[in-house]
Amino acid sequence: MITTGQKIAMHRTERSRLGDTDLANVKFGRVFSDHMFVMDYDGNQWTEARITPFADLTMSPATLVLHYSQTIFEGLKAYRSASGGINLFRPQENIARMNRSAHRMCMPGVPEDLFLEALIELVRTDGGWLPTDEEGALYIRPFMFASDEYIGVKPSEGYRFIIFTCPVRQYYAEPVRVKIETQYSRAFPGGTGETKCGGNYAGGLYPAKLGQDKGYHQLVWTDGLEHRYIEESGTMNVFFNIDGTLVTPSLDGTILRGVTRDSIIRIAKDEGVPVEERRVPVDECWRPRAMAPCVRRSAQARPRPSLTSVPWPSARRRSNFLPLGNVPWPIASARCSMGSAAAASRIPTVGWCRWSDRGPAFSDQVDAKEDPLRRWMPFGIVVPAYDA
Secondary structure: OOOOOOOOEEOOOOOOOHHHOOHHHOOOOOOOOOEEEEEEEOOOOEEEEEEEEOOOOOOOOOEOHHHHOOEEEOOEEEEEOOOOOEEEOOHHHHHHHHHHHHHHOOOOOOOHHHHHHHHHHHHHHOHHHOOOOOOOEEEEEEEEEEOOEOOOOOOOOOEEEEEEEEEEOOOOOOOEEEEEEOOOOOOOOOOOOOOOEHHHHHOOHHHHHHHHHOOOOEEEEEOOOOOOEEEEEOOEEEOEEEOOEEEEEOOOOOOOOOHHHHHHHHHHHHOOOOEEEEOEEHHHHOOOOOEOOEEEOOOOOOOOOOEEOOOOOOOOOOOOOOOHHHOOHHHHHHHHHHHOHHHHHHOOOOOOOEEHHHOOOOOOOOOOOOOHHHHHOOOOEEEOOOOO
């Protein structure tokens, strides 16, 4: 899906809030950068692509999204590189996933090159909001919603697409306690489990609240038919080290296609680590030697899992699972390199490097002879110098 070259209008804020913000002490998702990207779909095409000051939205009480939840979103991050630049990790994968979500939810896709240009320009504009230390990142939230104003169960004709950013630190500040859910279900075959739509998350709030009341951070969802097979967690895909093989639930339409999940699988295979994508029975994962690290999607942050006290009805006791740091080197390195540019020298390129200074037609591969450092950079986009 390629656009016809629509230009992005720029309307800068008259007063930045950056000087009043302590980037070293921000709560995840509570502080927002100065600008946002906005464009509207008129039933035929996307129009009025613009970057404007971050501001509240005004809408009619009859706006379709408020009643029938026709909305989708994505999440990814910009990281500070060791040289002080800004990197986006595989943004094309998030763009593709959002367009798959749009198709499932009967919404228009966003032209890939316009989407990517909007990401780069917005991050370049608000690059000063990205914390300078290794733990910080700039979270990027693209989303789309039905904007027609009427009551009626049918797809909207008009839509609004917005991207905003916010400075963040790590999502979890402690080891993650998860509960294996065997009563409530997140998704069913034929549903929207692999779609990043608002309703998927709203339906999980109540069972997640029940788990949190008992001291758990997240749920590990099991299949909706038998509750016998592991699927995913609330903010994570899951991996298990079973007898030296990296095992993860297969994608069958009920599990979100995580970008971090795909990245780790590709890196593991490249490093010679056996990988299996298949149905994973809960009982198999409960064996004492089965280590179960959860891996956050790239939307959330650098993967930083460490599971403790995972209850399961057939177990007589609780088991303490090992942290991902104890996984064999290639997987632990994958975690580090995807989370921090400072760790990029620890793992070879796997063909994810694109360089924005080459213009819109830049190539997928980077010649290592051109710049020795580039062969060690597993990031998707290097953002041009931002405006402070």
